[in-house]
Structure formats: structure tokens, C-alpha cells
Amino acid sequence: MLKLEIVTPEKRILDADVDSVTVPTATGEAEILPNHAPLISALKPGILVYSVKGAADRVAVSGGFVEVNENKVAVLADSAEKPDEVDPAMAKADRDAAEKELAASAAAPIEETEAIREKIESANARLQLATVK
Secondary structure: OEEEEEEOOOOEEEEEEEOEEEEEEOOEEEEEOOOOOOEEEEEOOEEEEEEEOOEEEEEEEEEEEEEEEOOEEEEEEEEEEOHHHOOHHHHHHHHHHHHHHHHHOOOOOHHHHHHHHHHHHHHHHHHHHHHOO
């Protein structure tokens, strides 16, 4: 078993023993199983999936870090929401606003629009989580 903790600056989202965790990292999805090698990675906006006795649960995360060490997975996220916490209308409005902002910055170098693109990815993850309850 793995000890999974998901925390944001506002609250503790989850503290549970799980069988596995899949996290969206800056270099792609990482599946973490018991006895995983130590790891520290940046999170990218997406869906974190964890399983307990064959049942999978999901959390939308955006930004932050994940640390794996000695069968403990600590997720320090800028924001995290469970499916029942996501307001689909708000997520869609956030995505639409970010897409308009990105369109207005079309001439800007790609490095300068990274934060806007992360807002879009975060809103998309929240929408995906809300529709796949």
C-alpha cells in the first residue's frame, strides 16, 4: 500500500492508503506503485487517478509538485478538486476566458503564454472530471 496525501494551500483534499496513483507530471503521466523509486516532479494540470481495492477515484489537480519516498506520495497542488466539487459552468467559463486571453496574445512568444495555456489545461481537466463522474 501507498500513503497518499493531496494538499493545497487552502486544505487537505485526501489522506488515504491506496494501491496505486497516476499523476500528471511535467514529463507525462507517472504511475506510482508500492516500492516506487524516490521521485520529485512538477505537476501539470490534469487528472490524478488513485485506486483502492480495484476502485479508481479521480481528482483534478493543477500546478504544484509530487514527491514519492518510502511508499508515501505527497501531492502539493496549487489547486485540487474532487468530482463533486467541480462546477462545470464555472470551469467552462474559466476555459473560455483563458482561450480569449490566449487569442489576444497570439503574437506573443510561446514562453509568455505558458500560464494562459495552463489555465486552459486546468479548466479542461476540471470539465473532464465533472463529466466522467
